[in-house]
Amino acid sequence: MSDRAALPALAELTRTRVLEVFREPEALFWMFVFPILMAVALGIAFPSRTSDLAIVGLVEGPGAARIARLLRASPEIDLRSFEPGQADRALRRADVQLVIEAGEPPVYRYDPARPESRLARRLVDDVLQRGAGRRDVWTVREQTVTSAGSRYVDWLIPGLLGMTIMSTGLWGVGFTIVQARGRRLLKRLTATPMRRGEYLLAHALARLFFLVFEGGVLLLLARLLFDVPMHGSVLLIIAFAVLGALSFSALGLLVASRARTIEAVSGMLNLVMLPMWILSGVFFASSNFPAVLQPFIQALPLTALNDALRAVMLEGAGIREVGREALLLAGWFLTCFAAALRLFRWL
Amino acid sequence: MTALGTDAGTAELAVRCSGLVKRYGDVLAVNGLDLEVRRGECFGLLGPNGAGKTTTIEILEGLVAHDAGDVEVLGSRWGSGDRRLRERLGIQLQETQLHEKLTVFETLRLFRSFYRRGRAIDDVLAVVELTSKAHSRVGALSGGQRQRLAVGCALVGAPDLLFLDEPTTGLDPQSRRQLWSLLERYRADGGTILLTTHYMDEAQTLCDRVAVVDQGRVIALGTPRELIASLGAANVVAFAVEDGPGDLSRAELEALPGVHGVSIEDGLTQLIASEVHVTVPALLRMVAERRGRLSQLSTHGATLEDVFVRLTGRHLRDV
Numbered sequence: 282m283s284d285r286a287a288l289p290a291l292a293e294l295t296r297t298r299v300l301e302v303f304r305e306p307e308a309l310f311w312m313f314v315f316p317i318l319m320a321v322a323l324g325i326a327f328p329s330r331t332s333d334l335a336i337v338g339l340v341e342g343p344g345a346a347r348i349a350r351l352l353r354a355s356p357e358i359d360l361r362s363f364e365p366g367q368a369d370r371a372l373r374r375a376d377v378q379l380v381i382e383a384g385e386p387p388v389y390r391y392d393p394a395r396p397e398s399r400l401a402r403r404l405v406d407d408v409l410q411r412g413a414g415r416r417d418v419w420t421v422r423e424q425t426v427t428s429a430g431s432r433y434v435d436w437l438i439p440g441l442l443g444m445t446i447m448s449t450g451l452w453g454v455g456f457t458i459v460q461a462r463g464r465r466l467l468k469r470l471t472a473t474p475m476r477r478g479e480y481l482l483a484h485a486l487a488r489l490f491f492l493v494f495e496g497g498v499l500l501l502l503a504r505l506l507f508d509v510p511m512h513g514s515v516l517l518i519i520a521f522a523v524l525g526a527l528s529f530s531a532l533g534l535l536v537a538s539r540a541r542t543i544e545a546v547s548g549m550l551n552l553v554m555l556p557m558w559i560l561s562g563v564f565f566a567s568s569n570f571p572a573v574l575q576p577f578i579q580a581l582p583l584t585a586l587n588d589a590l591r592a593v594m595l596e597g598a599g600i601r602e603v604g605r606e607a608l609l610l611a612g613w614f615l616t617c618f619a620a621a622l623r624l625f626r627w628l
Numbered sequence: 629m630t631a632l633g634t635d636a637g638t639a640e641l642a643v644r645c646s647g648l649v650k651r652y653g654d655v656l657a658v659n660g661l662d663l664e665v666r667r668g669e670c671f672g673l674l675g676p677n678g679a680g681k682t683t684t685i686e687i688l689e690g691l692v693a694h695d696a697g698d699v700e701v702l703g704s705r706w707g708s709g710d711r712r713l714r715e716r717l718g719i720q721l722q723e724t725q726l727h728e729k730l731t732v733f734e735t736l737r738l739f740r741s742f743y744r745r746g747r748a749i750d751d752v753l754a755v756v757e758l759t760s761k762a763h764s765r766v767g768a769l770s771g772g773q774r775q776r777l778a779v780g781c782a783l784v785g786a787p788d789l790l791f792l793d794e795p796t797t798g799l800d801p802q803s804r805r806q807l808w809s810l811l812e813r814y815r816a817d818g819g820t821i822l823l824t825t826h827y828m829d830e831a832q833t834l835c836d837r838v839a840v841v842d843q844g845r846v847i848a849l850g851t852p853r854e855l856i857a858s859l860g861a862a863n864v865v866a867f868a869v870e871d872g873p874g875d876l877s878r879a880e881l882e883a884l885p886g887v888h889g890v891s892i893e894d895g896l897t898q899l900i901a902s903e904v905h906v907t908v909p910a911l912l913r914m915v916a917e918r919r920g921r922l923s924q925l926s927t928h929g930a931t932l933e934d935v936f937v938r939l940t941g942r943h944l945r946d947v
Binding site: 286287288289290292293294297300301304305464465466468469470471472473474475476628 | 689690691692711712714715717719721723724725726727729730734737738739740741742743744749781785
């Protein structure tokens with residue numbers, strides 16, 4: 282295919298968008314490298330086999346030696362000794378989960394708001410009670426199972442994919458549009474017979490093109506580095522990635538539909554993204570938020586996208602189980618695109 | 629589209645507007661402007677910055693809505709069938725920054741894709757003398773090259789009518805002449821041009837007819853030659869007298885031989901004179917008699933600038 286002739290306008294506009302991004306090293310960094318760095322960093326911070334050891338601080342003093350001996354015998358406890366006065370600082374900095382002061386009985390200091398601290402307290406108390414002579418009434422029989430996809434990193438990767446789709450969609454579209462408006466390029470294009478809808482659609486199509494790389498690299502890396510499972514259909518994941526990219530591109534268009542300056546659109550994009558970063562279950566589950574917020578959270582496009590990606594990847598959900606999410610995303614796309622087309626300021 | 633009630637006269641018109649009014653808040657940018665551009669001519673809107681030239685041309689281009697008046701471009705009115713009309717127009721706007729990361733060729737190819745019919749890209753590259761720069765990024769072009777590319781984007785759809793808004797502002801003399809010659813070639817091929825400028829030499833070189841615009845209305849209209857002839861004489865004697873004795877009254881100056889008009893601005897007096905060799909000696913004699921001292925004296929052939937000064941008492945490039 283010769284490069285000398287122009288393609289149809291929609292294809293030509295999309296090609297222009299793609300070329301521009303490829304020639305913008307910063308854009309490539311945020312689009313491809315950043316999500317991968319984030320996945321790797323978080324994967325390391327929350328390793329697949331999280332250290333199950335309870336990290337416990339023991340304050341030096343009378344009786345401490347006996348406690349130390351008992352606790353060191355436990356394979357589940359990592360014991361550290363502290364001078365008096367040092368231990369509280371370690372507790373505040375979350376270096377230790379629990380601080381023990383020897384005595385009859387010993388004193389446990391910990392923050393009950395931290396689940397790992399509550400767990401450490403139970404472990405330590407068990408060991409010390411037994412050491413002090415407590416007899417257990419029975420010994421339970423244990424059956425352990427490892428369910429694939431139950432680690433934090435498994436849970437995280439679909440969320441990161443959703444977040445990447447959101448931020449590249451919003452930034453990639455919103456930023457470019459406002460820049461073109463500020464440079465009067467939009468006005469110049471309006472002066473041609475170009476169909477305006479095609480210009481806007483080209484932004485969404487270019488997003489889909491980049492999605493192949495963004496999403497593909499992230500999922501591949503998740504597979505190779507962390508062995509993150511894919512229980513459901515890859516096609517369904519792709520379908521949701523496309524639907525998500527379209528929705529967020531349309532939302533980006535809407536946010537950018539009237540702004541004239543990069544500063545203005547940056548503020549608005551952050552305002553739109555921040556609630557979804559926090560509420561939509563990227564880094565922690567959205568079910569942590571109070572019930573009164575749930576209807577709002579469930580209506581957010583990133584919540585729908587993340588829930589659907591997780592359900593398909595981790596639970597092997599089919600289209601029926603994620604139909605609600607698909608409809609919600611399609612609704613966001615249509616509403617935002619129609620509103621953007623109507624509100625858009627070309628001059 | 630067929631325009632109802634067109635007579636044989638208007639069929640020859642590329643642009644017709646009458647009673648055009650545009651307000652921005654309290655500011656009256658265009659104040660009852662009338663205009664007729666004939667097919668095949670190069671028509672210039674000449675006026676200082678802020679005269680309403682850009683607003684006028686953008687109304688004609690269908691980019692800005694007007695508050696009152698009637699606009700017809702190539703026999704059509706804006707509002708329906710706009711895309712069909714745009715197929716026939718080439719537009720260069722002031723201060724458009726094209727994609728910096730695209731090459732010249734890619735930029736033209738993009739614009740070409742918007743038109744159903746148009747010129748081959750290599751052809752346009754040759755016309756705007758950018759063939760050797762075809763694969764350079766737009767961001768790496770000089771001012772003159774960018775401006776020629778902007779005109780190239782306007783030509784790529786093979787337009788019947790070309791709108792140019794201050795096409796050579798900020799360019800060096802060589803780039804300006806380069807652009808002028810490519811516009812003259814477009815004209816020679818039968819194209820119609822409507823351009824705005826605040827350079828009188830540009831209007832004089834390029835335009836068949838010029839409308840002098842000031843404060844949102846046309847204050848004079850005609851060929852450059854007619855406008856200059858309206859001064860009554862073809863030369864201008866400009867002089868300034870140092871402060872002190874030797875002030876000359878306007879009436880005394882008008883009485884000098886060969887003088888057809890006098891304008892005084894910022895201490896500089898301009899005499900419109902038919903015969904410089906008669907007027908200047910008389911002027912020198914008069915200054916000497918008053919024991920005044922000339923600090924400046926020059927003469928030149930009258931230009932459109934002098935027409936503007938005569939009409940408004942101000943210069944085109946007043947800041």
